[in-house]
Amino acid sequence: MKTFLLASLSLAISATAADKIKVLIVDGQNNHQWKMTTPVLKQILEEPGIFSVDVATSPEKGKGIESFQPKFSDYAVVVSNYNGEPWSAATKQAFEKYVSGGGGFVSVHAADNSFPEWPAYNEMIGLGGWGGRSEKSGPYLRLRDGKWTFDTTPGRGGSHGKQHEFALNNRAPEHPIMKGLPAAFMHRQDELYNSLRGPAKDVTVLASAMSPKDMGGSGEEEPLIMVIPFGKGRVVHDALGHGAEAVHCVAFAVTLQRATEWAATGKVAQKVPATFPDDKKSIERP
Numbered sequence: 117m118k119t120f121l122l123a124s125l126s127l128a129i130s131a132t133a134a135d136k137i138k139v140l141i142v143d144g145q146n147n148h149q150w151k152m153t154t155p156v157l158k159q160i161l162e163e164p165g166i167f168s169v170d171v172a173t174s175p176e177k178g179k180g181i182e183s184f185q186p187k188f189s190d191y192a193v194v195v196s197n198y199n200g201e202p203w204s205a206a207t208k209q210a211f212e213k214y215v216s217g218g219g220g221f222v223s224v225h226a227a228d229n230s231f232p233e234w235p236a237y238n239e240m241i242g243l244g245g246w247g248g249r250s251e252k253s254g255p256y257l258r259l260r261d262g263k264w265t266f267d268t269t270p271g272r273g274g275s276h277g278k279q280h281e282f283a284l285n286n287r288a289p290e291h292p293i294m295k296g297l298p299a300a301f302m303h304r305q306d307e308l309y310n311s312l313r314g315p316a317k318d319v320t321v322l323a324s325a326m327s328p329k330d331m332g333g334s335g336e337e338e339p340l341i342m343v344i345p346f347g348k349g350r351v352v353h354d355a356l357g358h359g360a361e362a363v364h365c366v367a368f369a370v371t372l373q374r375a376t377e378w379a380a381t382g383k384v385a386q387k388v389p390a391t392f393p394d395d396k397k398s399i400e401r402p
């Protein structure tokens with residue numbers, strides 16, 4: 117009897133696990149504290165109970181990146197916390213095939229610094245920064261008269277001023293990721309990336325923020341959460357999430373949870389929590 121109960125219980129558990137959206141976080145190299153942020157990203161994603169999350173950690177820099185061959189196709193969505201050495205040709209090809217074939221991809225913060233030399237990756241993220249990015253990488257996206265327009269002015273791709281708390285402006289209130297979120301909401305202290313450049317093909321800006329000049333910023337409204345189609349795949353470029361303050365933030369967590377579900381399924385069934393911040397005050401995650 118006991119054996120039978122245990123057997124059916126474990127069956128029930130595995131059925132539930134099988135219903136969950138399979139997420140793979142990739143990390144292992146980053147100029148940021150990925151060993152601190154990956155567990156927070158994992159916890160954020162496990163919280164709603166709809167995702168099962170695995171982590172694939174690459175070898176350290178110079179220790180054989182060729183052996184890094186995650187099985188992307190086993191997952192509905194890949195979340196990147198990776199900014200490091202180029203992956204092998206085989207891994208790049210597998211990733212392109214995975215996303216273009218309908219896989220989801222969420223790029224978090226410095227993941228958009230990665231792979232300046234990889235054209236398909238830059239198409240996926242739409243815009244990127246650092247790594248020698250310049251006008252050769254593509255235009256800046258600038259908000260002019262309410263429209264995101266290409267600015268081909270020569271200059272570097274990627275910069276940020278001093279870290280600070282800032283308001284995110286909801287630029288696509290009808291998009292499933294943004295639906296039900298306020299017109300503006302506060303995000304905890306973070307690096308506000310500015311002047312990213314890239315192919316910027318079919319980018320829909322979901323959230324942006326003013327990068328103030330007096331904090332060393334661009335004086336422009338900067339796109340910070342974007343969606344980009346890549347073949348049959350859905351990509352979310354989330355430029356937020358530099359460090360501890362930024363990831364322990366309700367605005368960051370909820371937008372990441374919604375972005376990951378959307379990248380995987382094209383829909384968002386999660387409800388916006390009552391604790392979601394307004395445009396006055398950011399909220400630390402419990």
Ligand code: ZN
Nearest residue numbers: 148226307358
């Ligand atoms: Zn950073």
